[in-house]
Amino acid sequence: MKATGDLSRVAVVLVRTSHPGNIGSAARAMKTMGLRDLVLVAPRHFPHPEAEALAAGAADLLARARVVATLEEALADRALAVGFSARRRDLSHPVAEWRDLAPSVGALAGPLALVFGNETSGLTNDELLRCARLATIATNPEYGSLNLAAAVQVACYELALASRAFAPSPGGAGEPATGEDLEALHARLRSLLVASGFIDPENPGRYDERLRRLASRANLEREEVRLIHGILEALSRRAGSGG
């Protein structure tokens, strides 16, 4: 099983793509973000010279792309599929904004699929039902028409950053906090808040869910977790000394 952070475990599945150029551009977009596995469900034209031309340095992804007849086949070996959809009101299960969803998806270690529909019609309801999660990319409410390859680019970029797949930026981010770091922090804060009466342990409410959501969005670094521990330590010391 591939480690999280290694995006080679993530496939992009393009369903019923009309324009071969979009397949090539999507392959290039994937490779810039460290993804390699392209699966094409019933493409209208493939292979095609326009796909090759637009793939630029990512022609290797086209050469190893898998072509299948149905989405079911494409997802047979996947632990989780995320279906991408424009914002719609007629869907039965909720569509999450990809920025919010990507950290939890990126944290899964199994083989994943990001699924994109046809340029004009998107994914059908039946196809969406085969995806355990539905995601939308935040766009201008007055014009949300992302090109297919542009959607693939943003989706892969977001997943790569949420997974911290790349080395930190020059002078930028530090070592990411681990799940263990975060659990220890949550546990310490919780025990302080129970002691202070802020949380009723019998009836904790949504406190935990809200703080976890905040923490996952912040992509905390280890150094920052240490800083927060230091702050809590200082505030507890103050409490111990009588304020």
Add this chain to the structure above:
Amino acid sequence: MKATGDLSRVAVVLVRTSHPGNIGSAARAMKTMGLRDLVLVAPRHFPHPEAEALAAGAADLLARARVVATLEEALADRALAVGFSARRRDLSHPVAEWRDLAPSVGALAGPLALVFGNETSGLTNDELLRCARLATIATNPEYGSLNLAAAVQVACYELALASRAFAPSPGGAGEPATGEDLEALHARLRSLLVASGFIDPENPGRYDERLRRLASRANLEREEVRLIHGILEALSRRAGSGG
């Protein structure tokens, strides 16, 4: 002066673009993220039918695009320009990762420019020197060749989310905290930490910078700021009661 969050104050400047199709795709990418002002510095071909074709529903941006001869002209009315560059080691001023830089750029209220160079050669050193900030988009270290329009797409997406330019997602994020909310939170936390001895007010160190960086990355909501105030209140009460 436009409010932050309204991305109509942000121009995209494309310098010496070779392929008119990329101009059209960049216009579409901009419009999906709520940007409208396109400035073209010495484009090789413009106007051009291929630009129109690839702009799709964003042809209005091409119609109102401004064509100028030099980057200096393009930036004359801008308060801040961000030059985008692939990661390079030979630049004099530091290149920040765009995800880290976008929140502070998005918080500026004046007219901004995002500047992108030629498809093959990027921005020249002289052009980069005209940009107050340099940014890079995180990519696969083994293949970082973003298509021009793809770079524009990711850059605008990141700025739109950092600026909270769009309504929150369905069932997703709440109302964003304002600068005033955050200042009040920072001030309260700081005074508690000074009182507890964690911060020496004569010599505060990098504490403030680190917490501000964390907070800006977390894109705090007002509700979350209230939650953190509640936590600090509870911990102070505990202190007041002697622990």
